[in-house]
Amino acid sequence: MIRELKISHKDIELIEAELEANNPYEACGVLIGTINGSTALVEKALPVTNVKRTRTSFELDPKEHYDAWNEAEKNGKEIIGFYHTHPVSSAVPSLWDRETMQNDPSVWLIAGADGMRAYVWEDGVKAVKIVEI
Template sequence: MQISLKQSCYQQMIQHSTEAFPEEACGILLAPDGDSTITACMRIDNVHEQKTSAFRFDPEQWVNAHYWASRRQLTIAGIYHSHPTAEAVPSSRDVAGLLDSQLLYAIVSLKQKDSLQIKLYRRNVQNQFINYPLVLT
């Protein structure tokens, strides 16, 4: 299975992650209801106490994002966040923190400044993160 992502959303995640450095950026991935193509992203403020190594969505923005998406017939297909100094692989905090196995999970790595990387995962029933090929559209 491969996941399609609009080029504009890819660029927004890169820009957001770069602007937030050295802190972790975070946000959501949106797709039209019934479609698997991610067409938009939305930033959500990171309110974690240790923003350089973890993230937590601002609760009010998270609720508002649900309403905003619903009014536009969009589904929250996943979440994204950055790893300012680590690879684009789920950390132990990431594994412990993601509860919904249906959500996609994008990680932006800023470790190599000259070649930023985004990887997309979904958790399976064995609680393992499976990396999915990402196709830009």
């Protein structure tokens, strides 16, 4: 069970820039790194094209997603989670997010109009503490 997400200032800035650049549409990407006990360490946030390009949902481009997975695997890392943006709403999982999270055990980082928050699904949405490193 992941309780803490460590992420660099640089990656936080990258996600904030993605939020701005794609506004009013949602942006998304993968978080590559390692998991150690209850701590997930992001070593790289990698933007992926949102093929849905809507204001309220996202879907990772399948080829880019696969390439990211492949690259992580090759370097002995894994995709520990995903980020997406809520340019016009708060950083709280939407109904669609909640339904998708139930089938995905990884960390969900949401950058909303009111800041960044992280979650995992464990019999419901649970908050994960973001630690900037």
